[in-house]
Amino acid sequence: MRADAQRNYDRLLEEAKQAFIVHGTEVPLEDIARHAGVGVGTLYRHFPDRYALMNAVFEQEVEQITEEALRLLNAEDPTQALASWLRAVALHSAMYRGLSAAIMEASDQRMPACKTRLRDAGGSLLWRAQQAGEVKPDLAIADLLKLTSALVVAAEKNQEDRGLFGRLMALVIDGIRTRPDADGTPHGPGPATSAEHGTAQAAAKSAGAR
Amino acid sequence: MRADAQRNYDRLLEEAKQAFIVHGTEVPLEDIARHAGVGVGTLYRHFPDRYALMNAVFEQEVEQITEEALRLLNAEDPTQALASWLRAVALHSAMYRGLSAAIMEASDQRMPACKTRLRDAGGSLLWRAQQAGEVKPDLAIADLLKLTSALVVAAEKNQEDRGLFGRLMALVIDGIRTRPDADGTPHGPGPATSAEHGTAQAAAKSAGAR
DNA sequence: AACTATACGGAGACAACCTCCGGTTCTACA
DNA sequence: TGTAGAACCGGAGGTTGTCTCCGTATAGTT
Secondary structure, three states: OOHHHHHHHHHHHHHHHHHHHHHOOOOOHHHHHHHHOOOHHHHHHHOOOHHHHHHHHHHHHHHHHHHHHHHHOOOOOHHHHHHHHHHHHHHHHHOOOOHHHHHHHOOOOOOOHHHHHHHHHHHHHHHHHHHOOOEOOOOOHHHHHHHHHHHHHHHHOOOOOOOHHHHHHHHHHHHHEOOOOOOOOOOOOOOOOOOOOOOHHHHOOOOOOO | OOHHHHHHHHHHHHHHHHHHHHHOOOOOHHHHHHHHOOOHHHHHHHOOOHHHHHHHHHHHHHHHHHHHHHHHOOOOOHHHHHHHHHHHHHHHHHOOOOHHHHHHHOOOOOOOOOOHHHHHHHHHHHHHHHHOOOEOOOOOHHHHHHHHHHHHHHHHOOOOOOOHHHHHHHHHHHHHEOOOOOOOOOOOOOOOOOOOOOOHHHHHHHHHHO
16 A cells, blocks of 8 residues: 555544544545545545445454453443443443444444454353343344344433433343243243352242232 | 415425435435425525435424334333333334434424434433333433434444344343342332332432433 | 655535515406 | 505525545556
8 A cells, every 4th residue: 555545544534533533424524534634536535435434434343342341241240231331331332323224224244344354253242141141042143232222322322311221221130130030931941050159139029019 | 475485395394204214314405405496595495404405304203203102101011111102113213324313413493203202201201211210210212212323323323234233232220120139229210119109209300210 | 855645625506485566367257 | 445565485505514526646566
């Protein structure tokens, strides 16, 4: 890559990041080019479309999110760890208004950083929670991430309601847990066998209402 | 309203409905106008923007959804009834690709049919499930509808994955249920019955939930 | 220094949105 | 039935944003 090309690439990336943060990911690409001091042609050569640009910008966030996943693998409560990680993912995506919507829109190959790589990072966290018997075994990380993106989008459109994301995510986290109670439908292998991990909460109670 | 104006209004509405179903709600408004045999000016006079058009189209669906809610109020299982209703809402919104995204985007006054009216219809179903102690008492119908829209959007972007919506919604339904487990907070009035509509406690509760 | 592959830049084609206003049509009233 | 004028129509055109194309400029090589 020629030196001037590299220089322009870097400037565009940095400028795009700032523009996305300030104006959202739907900011006119011409603005980004202008602020970077290059023509639109240059921008489009380096980044064929808006998705490529978003993917490149988000790639840096993915770095951090992946580290966070590794860190959380050592946390005590596997489900809490998973929940924390999902919230982190949300936080990072929410930095760039509109990004989550784009993630939902784009195909897997189109934004690999936002989709494939994120899945790799989260898979082990989900797996651990499932092994502990705390989370439904028939649950895919891809679904969970799609759900998270959906929640971020919903929250973005309701900026006046600050607590929205938190409330919805809490609902979801409750929903992914294995249910100790019976309502006829036998899903999952019941409340774990063995596993010294804190399955105590699952073992306790029952009987409640209903 | 002048007769020709009424005629054009009706034609536009019908044409918009068809176009939305076939091409999604992001179809160019000029196409709708052309197919309806009028100029764009006429379209914009009757419907100031795309939202107005979508709202008008969806108003008819809301009619049916409301009836469905009333019907389900007599169903045996209150939670199942609520779940069924939410799925019905999803089904109706999904008829018009892009509508759910618009619903999330638009303010309450902008698409009253899709927001306010839907809330009225679903409120009682949620309330019943909460009274039965089956659903978390601190849950607002508005949140639940936002979540449903978010799920529909996610499903629309993943049309190849037919089961996605069903899986995610199942998760959510599990998440809104009261958890019999103990963490000290004794929530929910048990299997309780009693309580007529419109009591003071009901008013207080619904006020708090909104 | 000359050469060439590589990269630059921005004009312009295209697509949608929405407004504006001269011209047309309906209808109330005589 | 004729007519005045309020209500309505239509589409040209201003605006904004995307993306492509190609003549020009330049970095890197010999």
